[in-house]
Amino acid sequence: MKICVVGAGYVGLVAALSFAKYKNDVICVDKDIKKVKQLNKGIPTIYEEGLEPLLNKCLKKKYILFTDNINKAISLSDVIMIAVGTPTKPDWSVDISQVVDASVEISKEIDKYKVIIIKSTVPVGTHEVVENLLLKNGVDRNNFDVVSNPEFLREGRALNDFLHGDRMVIGCKSEKAQKVMDELYSPFKTKIINTNPPTAELIKYASNALLATKISFINEMANLCSKVDANIDTLSYGLGLDSRISPEFLRAGIGYGGSCFPKDTKALVNIGEKYGCEFNIIRSTIKVNENQRLKPVEILLDHYNKIEGKTISLLGLTFKPGTDDIRDAPSLFIIDELLQMGARIRCYDPMVSEEIKSLFPNITYCDSIEDTVRDSYCTIICTELDEFFKMDLESIAKKMKKRVLIDGRNMIDIEEARKSGFSYYYSIGNGSFENNK
Numbered sequence: 001m002k003i004c005v006v007g008a009g010y011v012g013l014v015a016a017l018s019f020a021k022y023k024n025d026v027i028c029v030d031k032d033i034k035k036v037k038q039l040n041k042g043i044p045t046i047y048e049e050g051l052e053p054l055l056n057k058c059l060k061k062k063y064i065l066f067t068d069n070i071n072k073a074i075s076l077s078d079v080i081m082i083a084v085g086t087p088t089k090p091d092w093s094v095d096i097s098q099v100v101d102a103s104v105e106i107s108k109e110i111d112k113y114k115v116i117i118i119k120s121t122v123p124v125g126t127h128e129v130v131e132n133l134l135l136k137n138g139v140d141r142n143n144f145d146v147v148s149n150p151e152f153l154r155e156g157r158a159l160n161d162f163l164h165g166d167r168m169v170i171g172c173k174s175e176k177a178q179k180v181m182d183e184l185y186s187p188f189k190t191k192i193i194n195t196n197p198p199t200a201e202l203i204k205y206a207s208n209a210l211l212a213t214k215i216s217f218i219n220e221m222a223n224l225c226s227k228v229d230a231n232i233d234t235l236s237y238g239l240g241l242d243s244r245i246s247p248e249f250l251r252a253g254i255g256y257g258g259s260c261f262p263k264d265t266k267a268l269v270n271i272g273e274k275y276g277c278e279f280n281i282i283r284s285t286i287k288v289n290e291n292q293r294l295k296p297v298e299i300l301l302d303h304y305n306k307i308e309g310k311t312i313s314l315l316g317l318t319f320k321p322g323t324d325d326i327r328d329a330p331s332l333f334i335i336d337e338l339l340q341m342g343a344r345i346r347c348y349d350p351m352v353s354e355e356i357k358s359l360f361p362n363i364t365y366c367d368s369i370e371d372t373v374r375d376s377y378c379t380i381i382c383t384e385l386d387e388f389f390k391m392d393l394e395s396i397a398k399k400m401k402k403r404v405l406i407d408g409r410n411m412i413d414i415e416e417a418r419k420s421g422f423s424y425y426y427s428i429g430n431g432s433f434e435n436n437k
């Protein structure tokens with residue numbers, strides 16, 4: 001099939017390469033010429049396991065090509081997938097302008113039947129917005145169908161999720177387009193749910209909102225565990241064994257981040273408001289998360305009263321392991337808050353990006369864990385990176401000015417922390433101890 005994917009971000013690039021893997025003729029468009037040039041050279045613009053070899057293989061075989069010429073790419077393709085960003089505005093409404101801009105370009109290039117797939121996460125009714133825009137711009141009604149096909153991949157496992165996800169949701173009103181979608185996804189090993197576009201659009205938000213809610217729920221339970229000497233890991237295990245609940249997304253910590261849960265939960269509240277639906281549960285999920293991501297600062301204040309002038313070290317900056325993405329990562333909020341209180345920050349993340357350096361130019365970025373913790377009053381673990389499981393706690397404790405460890409991802413065994421010479425240890429619902437200040 002001749003496929004054009006608009007947007008070479010996390011979703012667009014992964015989708016384009018997945019289609020190319022199955023020998024489709026794929027053109028992936030991005031308006032960012034730097035990305036286009038880099039991708040055509042076989043250099044990934046994001047970190048995702050397995051992406052680099054697949055990119056190079058597909059380029060070599062000429063199954064994929066990257067361009068910034070959207071018009072040419074559309075005119076050459078039968079299927080056009082829109083995978084551009086849909087950020088949330090400050091009032092929590094969704095900015096679909098990138099989808100609209102892409103649709104305007106699409107409308108200029110339709111002279112024969114094409115299926116337009118909305119892959120981006122969009123508010124219910126956006127398929128109609130795109131349809132109406134194409135009609136308004138003079139496209140013949142018989143020359144296109146718009147299909148809603150939201151994406152459920154997780155960063156860090158994006159390729160695997162795209163190819164072998166739990167399900168593929170297809171919201172389609174036309175038999176002709178349905179046949180094209182069936183063919184497109186026929187090599188994929190995944191359960192397909194065929195429904196109408198509004199249901200497809202809503203499944204996406206419902207899914208992210210429910211997963212986020214599980215996290216906020218378990219974090220509230222963890223906060224209670226901390227007060228009553230209960231253990232959140234055992235509690236989660238006990239909960240998750242009930243097959244009606246499932247063990248997934250019950251890991252307590254300093255809250256969820258990333259490019260989607262924070263934005264999509266807010267978006268769903270905003271969408272609900274437009275239809276007179278309150279979504280009180282999701283509002284609470286958001287509020288709990290906003291407090292939870294600052295939990296380490298609360299603990300620090302409790303311990304020291306004053307943070308001004310103290311050096312604090314952060315281990316892990318990305319919103320989760322296996323990605324270089326820092327969008328809405330809890331670490332950003334912690335750094336911001338600590339800087340406002342006058343702390344000095346040292347941090348370490350092997351995936352540290354220019355993006356975070358430009359956000360926080362005045363903090364110290366270190367190349368190793370040991371260098372980071374030097375002379376600090378507290379070490380905060382923000383991301384559960386593999387190498388933190390293996391770190392030498394004793395040598396870390398020795399390098400610190402005060403042996404205070406806040407384990408924001410419940411990675412460290414409390415007894416190990418005690419044996420390694422820490423004087424204060426705090427986890428999120430898995431126990432804490434204080435020897436002497």
Ligand SMILES: NC(=O)C1=CN([C@@H]2O[C@H](COP(=O)(O)OP(=O)(O)OC[C@H]3O[C@@H](n4cnc5c(N)ncnc54)[C@H](O)[C@@H]3O)[C@@H](O)[C@H]2O)C=CC1
Pocket residue numbers: 006007008009010011012029030031032035070083084085086098101102119120121122151152153154155259260
């Ligand atoms: N990142 C993720 O894990 C997931 C994201 N989504 C959704 O997928 C959509 C895309 O997300 P990401 O890939 O993370 O975004 P992203 O920001 O990484 O990538 C979007 C890309 O689209 C390009 N772009 C924007 N307008 C364009 C235009 N008119 N022509 C050509 N290129 C254009 C941008 O330059 C950018 O490279 C969003 O709606 C998001 O909510 C859905 C599931 C997972």
Ligand SMILES: O=C(O)[C@H]1O[C@H](OP(=O)(O)OP(=O)(O)OC[C@H]2O[C@@H](n3ccc(=O)[nH]c3=O)[C@H](O)[C@@H]2O)[C@H](O)[C@@H](O)[C@@H]1O
Pocket residue numbers: 121151152153154155156208211215248249250251252253254255256257258259260261319320
């Ligand atoms: O719409 C999206 O963009 C995607 O959002 C999430 O994927 P992602 O943001 O990549 O990462 P997750 O693995 O879901 O983790 C999100 C955040 O929740 C946190 N989390 C996750 C699980 C858990 O038990 N506890 C917890 O705090 C993680 O640390 C991370 O900060 C969803 O899992 C995907 O299905 C969805 O497609």
